[in-house]
Amino acid sequence: MSTMLDPVTHPRPESLPxxxxxxxPELQALYHSISASLEPEQDVRPRRGLWFEALRQVEPAAARVVLLGQDPYHGEDHGIQQAHGLSFSVPEGVRxxxxxxxxxxxxxxxxxxxLSSGNLMPWAKQGVLLLNASLTTRGGVAGAHSKIWQAFTHAVMRYLGQRExxxxxxxxxxxxxxxxxLIASWHQVISSAHPSPLSAHRGFFGSQPYSRVNAALRKLGLGEVQWGEPIAR
Incomplete structure (x- = not known):
């Protein structure tokens, strides 16, 4: 008989990479405080075990692009949680x-x-850190934990922004x-309006972020990101 636990009812313990x-080093103490704050929460998105998936997929030395989101998705699609620890990304099978x-x-x-799905894991595998400013929220509630994570993500962004x-x-x-x-002058910054339907037509569409990122990577002597597959003609 298998002893494997159901990841939903028995999620693996969360741990920092x-x-x-x-x-x-300060992340450890910050996480202890965060963990205590979230202990009473019954419906944390993403589930425990996925809070640090972005950091788990891209180690500090491997990061070459940082795509900063705001908050994990708090909903579900076909009974599957939308949030899986990577900013803007959803698991396979989720629209x-x-x-x-x-x-x-x-x-x-x-x-x-x-891309054939909304799972952006292929970007993470290429050193794109898909980091949310808040690493968790409550099911059905946007921004529920934003203050809890503020010092933690500030420390991560300060480290990356000052990285040589x-x-x-x-x-x-x-x-x-x-x-x-927080970002030093030797880094490259690509900014525009947010892709949300509320703002996408006010400066996101037409901003060409993907080609601009690759141009910036070339300028820095780094390899380009393969964002997806060519569209069949």
């Missing part, structure tokens, strides 16, 4: 929410590429752009 604790749909639409226009090895930062919308003062 060691490489990030080594790079930013892309509106902001992600607009991102994929702009990607087709900008670089002539598409240059990075490309993607800052969409006013919330992400509030982190701009």
């Amino acid at each position: 060691p490489a990030w604790v080594e790079a930013i 892309p929410p509106p902001s992600l749909r607009n991102m994929l639409k702009e990607m087709q226009t900008d670089v002539g590429q598409t 090895a240059p990075l490309v930062f993607i800052l969409w919308g006013n919330h992400a752009q509030q982190f701009r003062p």
Whole structure:
């Protein structure tokens, strides 16, 4: 008989990726405080075990692009939670929410590429850190834990923004752009309106973020990101 636990009813314990604790020691104490604050919560999105998925997929030295989101998705699609620890991304089998749909639409226009799903894990595998400013929220409630995570993500962004090895930062919308003062001048910053339906037509569509990121990476002597697959003609 299998002893494997159901990841929903028996999620694995959450833990910080060691490489990030080594790079930013203060994260451990911050996480202990966060964990205590969230202990009473019954419906945390994403589920425990996925809170640090973005950091788990991209170690500090491997990061070359940072795409900063605001808050995890708090809903479900076909009974599957939308949030899985990567900003803007959804698991396989989940339909892309509106902001992600607009991102994929702009990607087709900008670089002539598409993705078969809304799962952005292929970006993470190439060193794109898909980080949310708040790493969790409550099911059905946007921004429920934003104050709890404020010091934690500020520490991560300060570390990355002052890192000697240059990075490309993607800052969409006013919330992400509030982190701009933490980013040193030797990094490249790509900013525009947010891809949300409320703002996409006010500067996101036509902003060409994907080709601009690759141009910035070339300028820094780094390899380009393969955003998707070429659209069949």
